[in-house]
Amino acid sequence: MRKVTLGLVGGGTVGGGVYQAIKKNGALMGSRLGVQLTIAKIAVRKLKKARAVKMPASILTSNWRDVVDDPAIEVVVELMGGVKLAREVVRAALENGKSVVTANKALLAAHGEELFQIAGKYGVNLYYEASVAGGIPIIKVLREALIGNRISSIYGILNGTCNYILTRMSREPIEFNAVLKQAQELGYAEAEPSLDVDGFDAAHKTGILASLAYGFWVDQHDVHVEGIRGLSRLDIGFADQLGYVIKLLGVIKQDPEKPRRSGQGFQPIQASVYPALIPKSHVLANINGVFNAVFVRGDIVGDTLYCGHGAGQDATASAVLSDIGDAALDLKWETSNRIPPFVPHERSGAVRPMDEVVSRYYVRLNVMDKPGVFARISAILADAGIGISSIIQPEGHGGRVVPVILMIYDAANKRMGDALKTIAKLDAVKGKPVMIRVEQFDPNE
Template sequence: MREVGIGIAGFGIVGGGVLSILRSHADDIEARLGARIAVRRVAVRDAGKERAVGLDPALLTTRVEDLLEDPEIAVVVELMGGVDSAFDLVRGALERGKHVVTANKALLAARGEDIFRLARQQGVDVYYEAAVCGGVPIIRTLREALASDRINSLHGIVNGTTNFILTAMDEQGARFEDALREAQRLGYAEADPTLDVSGGDAAQKLCVLAQLAFGARLKPEDVLTEGITALSPEDFRWGREFGYALKLLAIARRTGPAEGAAAGAPDQIEARVHPAFIPAGSLLAGVRGAMNAVVLRSEALGPSMLYGQGAGAMPTGSAVVSDIIDLTRNILAGSPGRVPLPPDRPLVELRPHEEVRCAYYLRFSVKDAPGVLARTASKLAEHRISIAAVQQREQNDQGQPVPLVIVTHQAREADLRGAIDEIDRYPTTLAPTRLIRIESV
């Protein structure tokens, strides 16, 4: 039976899942492929470390160069994490004509353009299904299943840590700090959760998705990014009154060419990650706990949603092994490039963030004084912001702040920011205004 040799760099949680699946499903994989996937080498930092999945010690190496120098390794699987060392490994593999599988969204967001350019030059493949949403096949769907369609928008819950925290805040009325501690206790959050709760992890994933869905070229710093650390249980209570659920969303939306652009100008897209209110009956509102989901809207298919586990040894390992199987098929058929890499030039431009238009939830903290509501509404009107709904609570403790909540119709981000900046300088405004965007997913 023919064999295709692979080398794996990294033997952590995902690496253990990959090796476990390759071992337990070996007979099924061989029957489907008519070939055997043979693990030749596994590169690790500490060869003596005890691991959950047993492996022949002769396969272990502390030198990633062993994966590159072995002529019997056709596919290098990068599961190291990070950017610099991972890029060196991937570049070395591609330069030697080896195919690559990676689960590293940070690497693709930072150096994807360089990686794909080199892969084209060398005539080899790069597969990365596990880089976004773990075992949810969103990459394959965008690259293959919807290759004939035109994507107009993408809304995703792509970070399980933040979705777990927001679910606890919603269902239990927990404060952010308490929900985070519970997520850490259960293993859903890292000891340092900054990348997750800041929105940075979701922004990296959005860069990967926007490239596939729209032909965009984005870096994480290009994405309008806000995290969840400032949210309070009060925001969830107000949201329920208006019929909304609150989620951290990764959003990319096609908006057409820039206003006043010449004929033939490329479309623009919005690219943003932030907490958003969505209708309580919408597809994404029911995504609870650490689950991931992505809603796509395309011209031919309309709305569709992919849902499943976005992290963990077996879900993510399953996506990695699926990529290995696909690459093995390509190798056996002598057909690299069967699924094209992202285009070598951007097909869309990034819409300036100040030009984003959506509805907004605004929670003002104000003095209980005559004329406050009228003055606030007047200032919003000056900035061309129309009010859809208003709620105000009486305050029994004299002198304490009174919450004033306003929901707007669609407005331009720059206009809204200008109005809030002025309102927050009023002597009757006692705390910075809470702004949450509203999306009709």
Template sequence: MQQVNLGLIGSGTVGGGVYQAIQRNGALMASRLGVQLRVAKVAVRDVRKARAVKISPALLTTDWQSVIDDPSINLIGEFMGGTTTARTVVLNAFKQGKSVVTANKALLSAHGEELFAAAQRYGTNLYYEASVAGGIPIIKVLREGLIGNRITRLYGIVNGTCNYILSRMKLEGADFAEVLADAQRLGYAEAEPSLDIDGFDAAHKTGILASLAHGFWVNPKQIYVEGICAITQQDIQFAGQLGYTIKLLGIVKRVDAAGKPGSYAVQVSVYPALVPNTHVLGSVNGVFNAILVRGDVVGDTLYYGRGAGQDATASAVLSDLADAALDLKCGIKSRVCPFVPHERDGAVLPIGAVVSRYYVRLSVIDKPGTLAKITAILGAAKIGISSVIQPEGHEGKSVPLILMIHDATNANMEKALGKIGKLAAVKAAPVMIRVENFE
């Protein structure tokens, strides 16, 4: 049987999980693929470090370049994280004619365009199933399963930490800070949680999916990102009373240009949104991820599973290793190209032009004429109100006023809310959360 010798760069959560999964299911994979995967070397920062996954000391080295240069190694797994050394690792592997499997979404987000071009130039391949949504094989879905479709919509709950926090806030009535502290204690959130709770991790993943779905490279700077730090228990409860659940969504929407057949731009954004309780994404709870993909031929498809963690990520990496092993066995370097740019004029829709429905919460003085002033500002901006709710039982200097708003552009809403926020009767900055109906 043919053998593929694998060099792992990094053996922490992901690399260790991959090593362990190969020990566990390597023989099964060999029987299915007709190729034996063998871990030949493992580069780490500190060979003396105690490791949860035991690795033979003879395999360990601190010199990652020696792993790439080893002529017996024909496939590299980059599981070190970061964007600087990892970029060099991937490029150096390509220069040696070796394909790379990675789980590194930050690396792809920052340097994906360069790395995919380099893979093509050197006749190698870059496999990255584990970079988005852990155990859910979403890259394979977009690259292969739905290749005959134009992707019109993609909605993803792709950050387990945020979904865990929002789920517990809803189900237990807990506050953001309290749940975040708990998530950190349980290891679901990093000590420095900004990458997750400010939405950037979800943006890395959403950008990768958008690029793949639409065939042009989406620059991370073009992605509109809002995290979940400003979501309060009050908004979760009001949303619940209205029949909605708040979720952090990665959104990729094709928006056809009016009167120009075939011409379109793509909304690529990450923000918390009100999702109807009746929609399947509304009931995805805890650390789980889910992605809804709508194709013009297939219609709606849904993918659900663990978005991170050692085993889920290892499962995704094994799938890439299988593809890479088969490519090597068949002598094909790019049976499925990592990313094929095919839209020369692809454009990201600026957030100001994005049309949405909205939930708005105002803190107002409860006296006659206040609502009239607010509706006058919205009316002048041609923004329609679908309902107004002044919840009972709130007394004091200011009371909450909830407005549900019909479709409007983000730019119009921002402008109108700027004016409303300046009214003497409005006592705090207006809260605006978009409403997603998945139309």
């Protein structure tokens, strides 16, 4: 049997999970693949640290170079996190002719393009299944199972912390800050929650999925990001009355019908993260708590849904093992080209600026309850060419200032934003208008 020797850089939550999983199922996996897997070294920061997962002292090192420069190690598994040093580690491993497995979405979002180029130059591979949606094998789905499809849209619930917070807010009379505090106490949210609740983590994953689906590396700065900090229970409640739930979604779309930009052979894609109203009847509306899910629409397969644990020791380790299996098969068959993890095939790929992206909207205004106000608001929207599909004045909100909900037909984001700025200036409109996009998952979208 072909022996495959692995080295891990990082032995924390995921690294410990990978060590444990290989101990438990490494022989089974090896017999399925026809290889014998061994972990030769694990680099950690502090050798003396007490660890929930026990690892033999003989294979621990505090110098990552011991892993990356060891000629016996053929596959390096980067599970240290962070960007700067992780980039150095991954580069060094690739340049030493070793394939790399990583779970590091922040690293890929920032330096993916460069690292894939280096991997190609040295004839090795960079695998990243665990970087998006933890245990859900969505990378493998896009790069293998759906390889014969043009992808028209991907909608992902990609951050378990946000989904947990929104699920709690939709079920209990509790506001964002209170749930966040409880989520931190339960270990579902980091002490510094910004990466999650402000949408950046989901944006990293959205960029990776978009790159894979459309064949050009999406610059993370081109992914429009809005988080969930500004959401209130009031809007979650109104959405519920209207038949919707609110989820933080990674949204990736390409409209194949619209005319192509002149001189470009590629229709720009939407790549964005924002809270969105989704109909309760849609499967994604029922993905709750810390679960993640990815809904992919392909032109041949139709609609597909993938759901599971988006993080956590075992789920993430499972994804890393899948990549280790691929890297091991490359070595067994002496190829780096079975199905490369990322193939840049769309030279004129581009992300559509958010201002130009067309969406539907839920808008809540706080307005003085007096005649003529609706007429003025409708006129501003009509002048901007924006259509209202319904106006709802929810009952039970008596007083001088009342909430009014407008459901808006398709309109470009800039046009909608500008119209709301004008509306906000009306004397009768109090406070900042709330605007949340609505996703309907129309079959012809």
